[in-house]
Amino acid sequence: MRIAVYGASGHQGKLIVAELARRGLQIVAVGRDRERLRAAAGDAEVRVAGLDDADRLAAAFRGCTVVINCAGPFTLSGSAVVRAALAAGCHYADTSGEQAQIKQTFDLFGAEAGRAGVTVVPAATDGGVPGDLIAHLLADRLGPLEEIVTAHLIAGSGRLSRGSLRSLLETAETLWSGGLGYEDGAWHPTAAARRTTMRFPGGSSEVPVVRFALQEVVTVPRHVDVRRVEGVADAALAARFAIPIDPAAIESLPEGPAAESREAQEFTIVIDAVARDGRSARGVVRGRDTYGTTARVAVEAASRLAADGAKPGVLAPSQAFDPAAFLDALAPYGLTWDLTVDG
Numbered sequence: 001m002r003i004a005v006y007g008a009s010g011h012q013g014k015l016i017v018a019e020l021a022r023r024g025l026q027i028v029a030v031g032r033d034r035e036r037l038r039a040a041a042g043d044a045e046v047r048v049a050g051l052d053d054a055d056r057l058a059a060a061f062r063g064c065t066v067v068i069n070c071a072g073p074f075t076l077s078g079s080a081v082v083r084a085a086l087a088a089g090c091h092y093a094d095t096s097g098e099q100a101q102i103k104q105t106f107d108l109f110g111a112e113a114g115r116a117g118v119t120v121v122p123a124a125t126d127g128g129v130p131g132d133l134i135a136h137l138l139a140d141r142l143g144p145l146e147e148i149v150t151a152h153l154i155a156g157s158g159r160l161s162r163g164s165l166r167s168l169l170e171t172a173e174t175l176w177s178g179g180l181g182y183e184d185g186a187w188h189p190t191a192a193a194r195r196t197t198m199r200f201p202g203g204s205s206e207v208p209v210v211r212f213a214l215q216e217v218v219t220v221p222r223h224v225d226v227r228r229v230e231g232v233a234d235a236a237l238a239a240r241f242a243i244p245i246d247p248a249a250i251e252s253l254p255e256g257p258a259a260e261s262r263e264a265q266e267f268t269i270v271i272d273a274v275a276r277d278g279r280s281a282r283g284v285v286r287g288r289d290t291y292g293t294t295a296r297v298a299v300e301a302a303s304r305l306a307a308d309g310a311k312p313g314v315l316a317p318s319q320a321f322d323p324a325a326f327l328d329a330l331a332p333y334g335l336t337w338d339l340t341v342d343g
């Protein structure tokens with residue numbers, strides 16, 4: 001089984017190639033620059049195809065079971081790669097954290113992916129997948145929900161890769177506005193967070209939070225019966241993302257954080273759910289190293305799509321995978337999760 005990695009020469013792409021190689025999977029490194037791909041992909045097969053040649057891109061994916069796309073900003077590149085994967089008959093997963101573009105993938109490609117008989121899972125990232133899976137498990141326990149609040153907190157070195165900064169630049173407007181919330185059957189760009197403080201696990205006091213354009217807001221309502229979904233981040237993290245970025249300065253930065261710095265970083269995802277009968281529950285995911293975790297999540301998703309398949313169409317993680325089994329598969333990498341139900 002061959003897995004194509006589009007954008008294999010980037011910071012995230014190299015981590016994904018390394019994880020595929022560690023699992024002994026056959027890799028096809030695809031991108032626009034042969035030299036950079038060759039340098040990144042070791043002994044793997046290299047195929048060159050830019051985004052502007054749809055036929056060549058589809059041909060580069062032929063014979064692969066799954067395409068993992070990590071060529072952000074996805075707002076610019078995502079549609080071309082999904083379209084080519086569908087034309088080549090490949091399942092697809094990506095590492096997009098760009099909320100509006102993730103929603104667009106569902107809106108644009110749902111029917112087409114169904115007709116092509118392939119499965120598309122956008123946002124196969126450290127935050128997007130565990131948050132979505134935990135929300136599903138909470139709904140299993142509580143039944144129909146009034147509200148889900150999903151919150152992200154990162155402690156330790158949170159330096160971003162050049163690619164993440166380019167994605168932030170491309171989506172700055174959405175990000176600064178707090179992105180989409182979900183209410184009564186539709187997504188809305190609403191103004192303020194309903195939740196303004198939150199007590200994170202292990203914390204002794206409430207921490208200020210602000211509305212944040214999280215992936216789960218787009219995916220969770222597709223499989224959970226819920227009236228309202230809101231994404232927030234701790235205000236300190238959001239403030240770091242809100243610093244204006246000089247595009248020229250990005251190019252002078254290192255490609256991404258070094259391994260030691262990634263290892264020192266701890267992330268927490270908290271999902272609070274309130275049932276329509278008033279009961280409440282909290283799910284917590286903790287891990288280290290957001291880029292390393294994203295590589296493991298994307299490869300786990302691709303391996304499961306290749307081995308087991310899933311319903312054709314554009315799917316949320318919980319629609320494509322068994323939530324508890326997927327989370328447990330990440331435990332060897334230090335990811336932990338637990339659920340607490342009140343009442």
Ligand SMILES: NC(=O)c1ccc[n+]([C@@H]2O[C@H](COP(=O)([O-])OP(=O)(O)OC[C@H]3O[C@@H](n4cnc5c(N)ncnc54)[C@H](OP(=O)(O)O)[C@@H]3O)[C@@H](O)[C@H]2O)c1
Pocket residue numbers: 006007008009010011012013031032033036050051070071072073074077095096097098125126127128161162163164165167255256290291294
């Ligand atoms: N939780 C999350 O939301 C999360 C977590 C991890 C990663 N991500 C996202 O993953 C993406 C990748 O990050 P990164 O650090 O790997 O970025 P990067 O180092 O800049 O790598 C980007 C890759 O995409 C390729 N690429 C970019 N634009 C292209 C274009 N127009 N045509 C063809 N290839 C193109 C680059 O090819 P060249 O080498 O030829 O330039 C490179 O291989 C970012 O969008 C980041 O935000 C999100």
